[in-house]
Amino acid sequence: MSDFYVGADLFSELERLQRQMSSLFGGYPSSLRSSRSGTFPAINVGTTDDSIEIVAFAPGVDPQKLDVSVDKGLLTIAGERANTRAEFPETARRYAQERFSGPFRRVVELPQQADPDKVQARYVDGCLLISVGKRETSRPRAITVQ
Incomplete structure (x- = not known):
């Protein structure tokens, strides 16, 4: 008989195993896709033929206090989101x-094909929209067969 037991919820067991493995390695995400839940701002990344598109969901952030920079292939988004005045009274105890x-x-x-000289950023409806152009050499092009 095997010592391997599969419980009723295999996915919760896999998630538990993943959490244990993450804690072994310091809890640092190994890539964008594996960043931990609750990381702020949440982002979506996509690509077109001409650019890499990044959407950072940052509601309640003053666009004047956002800092976007590119250095050595890393795009950094920094800023601060202030407390709202709709917070609990100081005498209230928080449960969550x-x-x-x-x-x-x-x-x-x-990615390597990103051109750091072609970065545009704008803030619309709580979303920071960043477009990073691709280098000319990395764009797809048709080759004529002679």
């Missing part, structure tokens, strides 16, 4: 707090 406030910094590794 899900809204993040305070300084933040998020770093995204850009």
